[in-house]
Amino acid sequence: MKTLLPTSTAGSLPKPSWLAEPETLWSPWKLEGDTLAEGKQDALRASLHEQQLAGIDIVSDGEQTRQHFVTTFIEHLSGVDFEHRKTVKIRDRYDASVPTVVGPVARQKPVFVEDARFLRQQTDQPIKWALPGPMTMIDTLYDDHYKSREKLAWEFAKILNQEARELEAAGVDIIQFDEPAFNVFFEEVNDWGIAALERAIEGLKCETVVHICYGYGIKANTDWKKTLGSEWRQYEEVFPRLQQSSIDMISLECHNSRVPIELLELIRGKKVMVGAIDVATNTIETPEEVADTLRAALQYVDADKLYPCTNCGMAPLSRAVARAKLQALSAGAQIVRQELLSR
Numbered sequence: 507m508k509t510l511l512p513t514s515t516a517g518s519l520p521k522p523s524w525l526a527e528p529e530t531l532w533s534p535w536k537l538e539g540d541t542l543a544e545g546k547q548d549a550l551r552a553s554l555h556e557q558q559l560a561g562i563d564i565v566s567d568g569e570q571t572r573q574h575f576v577t578t579f580i581e582h583l584s585g586v587d588f589e590h591r592k593t594v595k596i597r598d599r600y601d602a603s604v605p606t607v608v609g610p611v612a613r614q615k616p617v618f619v620e621d622a623r624f625l626r627q628q629t630d631q632p633i634k635w636a637l638p639g640p641m642t643m644i645d646t647l648y649d650d651h652y653k654s655r656e657k658l659a660w661e662f663a664k665i666l667n668q669e670a671r672e673l674e675a676a677g678v679d680i681i682q683f684d685e686p687a688f689n690v691f692f693e694e695v696n697d698w699g700i701a702a703l704e705r706a707i708e709g710l711k712c713e714t715v716v717h718i719c720y721g722y723g724i725k726a727n728t729d730w731k732k733t734l735g736s737e738w739r740q741y742e743e744v745f746p747r748l749q750q751s752s753i754d755m756i757s758l759e760c761h762n763s764r765v766p767i768e769l770l771e772l773i774r775g776k777k778v779m780v781g782a783i784d785v786a787t788n789t790i791e792t793p794e795e796v797a798d799t800l801r802a803a804l805q806y807v808d809a810d811k812l813y814p815c816t817n818c819g820m821a822p823l824s825r826a827v828a829r830a831k832l833q834a835l836s837a838g839a840q841i842v843r844q845e846l847l848s849r
């Protein structure tokens with residue numbers, strides 16, 4: 507990628523209100539059948555267009571074709587029963603009614619490959635595709651078959667690898683794995699979580715990212731953040747092992763979070779997607795605020811390895827707020843780009 511400080515988003519963007527209820531997670535579709543399929547494609551086009559108008563360099567589908575970043579992927583697998591639900595605590599944080607693993611899990615057919623191909627047809631810009639990570643997947647299910655978190659994560663890693671290889675073949679430039687669970691289960695992350703992630707990227711030639719965040723701006727997450735104290739040092743637990751891993755990039759929450767920026771030193775050498783947009787507030791960052799976050803990160807990340815990004819997905823925000831935040835991200839990156847070029 508030739509652009510200095512190429513901008514991108516962590517993943518989801520708001521859906522149009524004719525497709526799904528706005529500003530809601532797990533929002534039900536408003537269309538059905540062929541109309542829904544066509545509606546999803548139109549929404550993907552609109553989302554891409556908004557990213558392009560805002561000057562985003564690495565574009566995505568805005569996750570317009572999925573209801574939820576984890577559940578939609580799992581819905582396409584066999585071995586999981588969505589009728590028999592159990593209530594579990596997700597990420598040790600909030601209760602949710604989740605499906606049950608009742609037999610061997612398998613991917614009978616591609617999940618997002620057609621959508622990725624469609625996005626590829628719409629643009630020559632680099633495209634990034636997000637998938638859930640193995641540990642975050644197992645944390646969103648009740649396992650009545652493997653009865654081992656590690657074993658189930660390993661099975662999911664194999665399935666994710668099949669999907670990732672086909673996404674790569676469809677022309678995806680960067681494949682991202684969302685692992686908010688890496689911020690919670692440190693011992694497991696170091697024992698087998700990162701190994702499972704490496705299994706998921708095995709054999710890929712495209713670039714790979716792990717996205718680790720403090721979650722969407724929903725109440726369960728903002729309440730949890732209040733319990734974390736004045737300094738959020740969660741990343742410190744997993745960075746050393748991630749630095750040694752074969753994953754190319756790490757996507758992190760930086761702006762407005764209490765993560766001490768010097769923790770980035772622990773992943774020196776990796777490419778870093780620096781979250782410079784807070785997704786838990788409707789307040790629009792100024793370009794100067796974005797620039798400040800990027801400048802702080804530049805103390806620990808070489809300029810050619812820094813990718814300005816959002817802290818997390820923006821699905822729960824209004825379209826107007828998300829649009830303004832994307833513009834701020836671009837403008838802030840442009841300020842720092844100029845500074846670097848005039849040095």
Ligand SMILES: [Zn+2]
Binds near residue numbers: 722818
């Ligand atoms: Zn996130």
